[in-house]
Amino acid sequence: MPKYGVFLGCLIPFRYPSVEVALKKVLDALGADYTILANYSCCPEPVFTRLVDYDFWLAMAARNLALAEEQGIERLVVPCCGCFESLHEAEEALKEPEVREKVNEALSKLGHEYKGVVKVESVVETLGHEFMGKIRDLAQAPFRARVAIHYCCHLFRPGPTGDIWVKHDMTRDLMRAIGADILRYKLERFCCGFPAFQVDQEFSLKERLAPKLASMRAVGAECVITACMACITQFERGQVMLRRYGIRYNMPVMHPVEAIALAFGIKPEELGLEVHRSPVLDFVKRLYG
């Protein structure tokens, strides 16, 4: 089994520690050999930072990858899709020898070197590739909910096979493995509106989030599952803000590892699900009594 390292990023430990707890408990239950990456920085955030200064964005991402290598990590597991995009795109860019040399020149002044050994994986890939069977076996408390999966845009970045759906297919398979009923809905590929929120809040909420939620509700979804922390933020904050416009939704929104942890029989109170701004706690109580 490879040595895994978890890249926690910013939003999970700072806003959603329930995801951090759930991930640790899931990896422990699966018997994964893992560590939490230490001394890491922001991935960095893949939108503004990359637009403001591509070279700095790349060097900062490469520093995180170099740290992973220094800490003996072979696979860097990324539970946030935004962080995954930054680190994965950096990993791809650094395959160019000239780019890597330039970045390593900057890193060498800090005492680091990126060798290109560590592999970046979305948590969905790690769980889907390595642990699917074990997850099915350990799901003794099935997550019997009607689930609408929100396919985060960042996870559409293709891997070596070029298949843009592979990670989303895995998310569906993982949720099915723990007993969820996956609902298909019309606006599956529609963006949640998080990027647009930075520019025009009303547009982002009314023209992106609200139609998405309507489409999910139309098929009878009980909860939203997405592996993106920015999307979770948008769904949760957005539902509160939509009330300003007389639009009311009360849809619980969860990360896949939270659902997997519950299916493994971990008690909701051990996960700290009350950090969610959507009614996750009430939903889970209904589901698990």
Added chain:
Amino acid sequence: MFTGCEAMRAEEVARKLREALGPKIRALETPTERRVFLTVEEEDLEDAMRAIFGLAREARFMTLSAVDEGLDLELLYHVDVKGTIATVRVKVPKEEMEVLDISHIAPAAEFIEREVRDLFGVEFVGLKPDKLVVPEGYEEKPLQKPFEGPLPPRARPVMEFLLDNACATTISRAVMKKREDLGLPAMPPMVGAKAEAMEEIRGMAKEMGLVDRIGYDLEKKRLRYR
């Protein structure tokens, strides 16, 4: 025009300036054989001008250009040194808007310094107060741009957080308490939790030019504009 053995080429000017100014030089470029650009800090302006005028008795002050870059005013002092134009480049932060008057080294600078002061609002310390191109009592600075940096408002907090704690957001005391209740350390093992490690990130940002490009104040730990 200086020709033949009388002329002093850019490489020779640059070499002599390097000898005279050493570590005070921030950048020294010779894009053509008759052009030299010397960048120094504002406090080294006098030494730089004296070094240039010390290169040749024939050195002649030509003019001063000013460029308002939003956060800084760039001043370019052009001197003809035996057929090669040597330009001294300094940046004056717009929070200060003061720079040394060099008319005691190059008397011809007085007129253009007064014009630049009238139009851009920078004060040349030691320069006589008379206006040149605007009437007495007129206090507008017609060529001065608003104090603005390159980042749009939405990107500013993100970049400030990034250089403050190497993170795209902040953690509240309530979440730190919640983390401890859940058996997690109050702070995750990230670089922002360690002051010395943060210096690594800021050092990299400084080294790669990000700090200057976005107008971040490393001492105050915030952008120079909000």
